[in-house]
Amino acid sequence: MPDLLIELFSEEIPARMQTRAAEDLKKLVTNGLVEAGLTYAGAAAFSTPRRLVLAVEGLLAKSPTLREERKGPRVDAPEQAIEGFLRGAGLTRDQLMERDAGKARVFFAVVEKPGRPAADIVAEVLDHTIRNFPWPKSMRWGAGSLRWVRPLQSILCILTDEAGAEIVPLSVDGITAGNTSEGHRFMGKGRFSVSSFEDYSAKLKQNRVILDPAERAGAIWAEATNQAFANGLEVVEDQGLLAEVAGLVEWPVVLMGKIDEAFLGLPAEVLQTSMKEHQKFFSVRNPKTGRIERFVTVANIETRDDGATILAGNQKVLSARLSDARFFWENDLRTVKSVGLEGMGAGLSSVTFHNKLGSQADRVARIEALAREIAPLVGAKPDLVAEAARVAKADLQSEMVGEFPELQGLMGRYYAAAAGLDASVAEACEMHYKPLGPTDSVPNDPVSVAVALADKIDTLTGFWAIDEKPTGSKDPYALRRAALGVIRLVLGNGVRMHLKELRISAEMRIPDEHKSGELVSETAGHDQDSLLSFIHDRLKVYLKDQGIRHDVIDACLSESSGAPSGATPGSDDLTLLVKRAEALAAFLKTDDGENLLQGFKRANNILSQAEEKDGVEYSFGADVKFAESDAERALFEALDTAEAAIIPAMTSEDFAAAMSAMAALRAPIDAFFNAVQVNTDNEIIRRNRLNLLHRIRTICLSVADLTRLDG
Structure with a gap:
């Protein structure tokens, strides 16, 4: 049984597309092979910035011969019908058999399809795969018609068995398949021939290419943490960044640089975000102070000066980027000190939240009023909760959040602390967005809980009121996440509240001209709050992971007609x-x-x-x-x-x-x-x-x- 090796070599593939592309290559090719009758023992796909690779083990050398029996027309059928059956089966009259079938004798044909060599099938399947590859974005270049994510330069396609390696005869848009590849763009030694996957993988390493992205990621992390440990520091873990960087290099060279003292006063999250977003640097933290003091960059080449020139260039660019971040930080602090955090957020009145739900300032006012109602239910002081609600969105007007939107909330916490606001108010600025998903942390400070609940209930009520509910898989306003947030906040803090009352209170503050009347619908013969039903559906999903069946929830939700009045507790608690x-x-x-x-x-x-x-x-x-x-x-x-x-x-x-x-x-x-x-x-x-x-x-x-x- 031969093994198959495919390499599609091109210019740089964007890192974000590589993993999916490797999976697509494996799926399309193996599915095509199986459909054509070629089974296999195992398959693995790999990717680097310049290549997609598929290795298939234990492939059949030839598809099996297939015998198919077809039932035809009756023996006494019109000649035209019989001739049509013969053409479809590819047989002559003397090759037909007659059999009894019920009350009549009919013709039967046995059609035999001979097996085909693996090379022919592979060529056909790979040609179709390349021409129909599902890149998110692709391009055409030169005079050819082929579309690929970046110009495709060569195709390696070989079948290997005990007799040696055979090149699969294939040509796509003028690119003829062969048995050669090349290594690193700068450190490789030119093109080389390969005879098997093991030979290919070994020669790639000799030419400074690590084929497996998981191996590249492991090498990066091991070297980065070793260098940090040697300096009494630790690398801030970021699996997403690690996967992305592993997709940017074929031969990772880990280098550690220093951050200029002038920028060490910036919040750690600002340094980390700026370095990650702009330069794909890992942050290196001093565990004693919590400050980000160094960075790790990953080069794609070994240099004679051990990366000194690369580091110098990176540090120069980093200083320019961090100068911008420091400018934003200092400007924002001046604004807070001169007009306060509420003053910073004054511009929210001119920022539209939704054309039917008013401005961000309108939304803040609704959240403040609702948070006041929730405060006693969670053991918070209403005035403190109201203050937190008024300033929770203020950092959306800051220059720092304008540059790095992912820092919203966190920067609000820093600015609230700088303004001398109560610590619970500062915490609420960050935590009121949480939880952002099923595994995100849940706020437990009463002020944060009150504002977070008000924020999410206002969101749900508002979009329900204007009939912008999720449909199917579409949820543009993340209402499922908001509903799950309400559930986790309530259950995580043991909050006792009636959601119907809070929903009605929130709805009253939404402009009447935009309401669709969809909050309440006629269901099962009595009024049923459709928003509450939506929350119940999310609750069932949430509790399923905890071993509570959906029908158990339904049994507790039902207001049974046979139950004594008042015996069934409120379903909105x-x-x-x-x-x-x-x-x-x-x-x-x-x-x-x-x-x-x-x-x-x-x-x-x-x-x-x-x-x-x-x-x-x-x-x-x-x-x-x-x-x-x-x-x-x-x-x-x-x-x-x-x-x-x-x-x-x-x-x-x-x-x-x-x-x-x-x-x-x-x-x-x-x-x-x-x-x-x-x-x-x-x-x-x-x-x-x-x-x-x-x-x-x-x-x-x-x-x-x-x-x-x-x-």
Whole structure:
């Protein structure tokens, strides 16, 4: 079985495209080979700035011969139909067979497709892959028609077996495949021939190219951390930057430089962001002071002066960049000291947040008012929360955030501290944006929590009010993230609040002329807050990762018609809802829970069928005096005991106690069904027993809507 090696050699491929391109090459080629009948043992793809490589092991040398039997027309069919069948099968009349098929004899043809050599199939598949490669952006050059991300210069394509290497005959847009490649642009020794993947990989290293991007990244990180450790420092970890830099070089040479003393007073995050964004430098931190004092750059060439000239050039450019950052920083500080942080944010009145939701200043006013309402619910001082809300977005008007938008919030914290504001206000400037995703940190300071909740609830309410809800995979305003943020803030801090009330309060501050009326929709026969439903959907996704099933949440959300008034807690209190769902989930994992669910289902089915058949509702109260057996009387007693325990437990939010009381019904219900026939011939006894089943249903539904549970 031969091995296949493909290299597509070009000018520099952008680092951000390399990983995806390597995966696409592997997928397109291997899928094409398999579809043509060539299976293989394994495949691996690699990328460097100038090449995409695919190595396939254990490829079939030839596709298998295929025999296909085709059913044709009847023997007595018109001649024209028979001739058409012959043309399609590529056969002559004497090659057809006649067989009985039901009530008639029909023609059958056996079509044999001989196998094809691997080289022919590879050439066909690779030609199609190259001509239809899914680059995000591509270009055409010269007189050819081929589009590639950068000019394609050569194609290496060989099949290797025990007899040696065979060049796959292929030519694409004037580029003929061969068995040669070349190494590093400056340190390589020219083109070289290869006979296998192992030979190719070894010769690349001899010519100063590390093929595997993971190996390049590992080499960069190891050398950078070693150099930092030798100087008593540490490299600030940044996996994204590491992957990007590994895609910029074929032979990484790690160099460490110093940052001029004049810039060491800048916030560490400013230094780190400036060096990363502008020059792809790693930041090197002094663990004793927390300051960024040095940088690591990765060159693509070894020099006689061990990189001194490269470092000197980089440091010169870095000083110019950091001079700009220092200018922004000092200007912003002067603004804060002269007009305060609120003064810095005054220009937000002329910055549009959304044409239907007003300016950023309008939004800040809405957040402030809402945050005041939330403050008592999270244990924060309303005036402090209001102050934090007023200044939380001020840094959007700073020069530093104008240059580096990713520093929004963080710079607000620095400027608030410089303005002498309360530490919790400064923290809220940064933390009110959080959490930004399922793994991001959740604020826990009450002021930050209040402003963060107000920010996200205003966002959700505002875009819902103007009918800009997410559709399918589209979510341009990140409303799913905002909803998850509300969930994590509430649950992470144990906040007790009614989201409906806060949503109504937030909606009142949105201009009426832009409201679409989409916040509330008619669902299931009663008003259902569609925004709350959206949050519930995100809650189900969030809790699924914690082992709580979606149907358990549905059972706790349902306002069952059989539940006593007020027994089902408000579905807009997420902390209470989750507490209830956790108790139900734990209950269902027990034997009592599982068996009680089956008993409830049996009772509910019998009752529902009887009510449908008789056209009445059996809810007029069962009487123990009509009980005919000990099991029946025991169930009456058990229901009285459970009801007496469940109602106060639900009222006091002791859901574990309510579940325990419901679990005690398992044995009496099982015994009742084993001993009693509900639909007896005695109509009085039958009605009494159906009313008894109604009590079972009502009491269980007062804890959770068990009809919503799967199974």
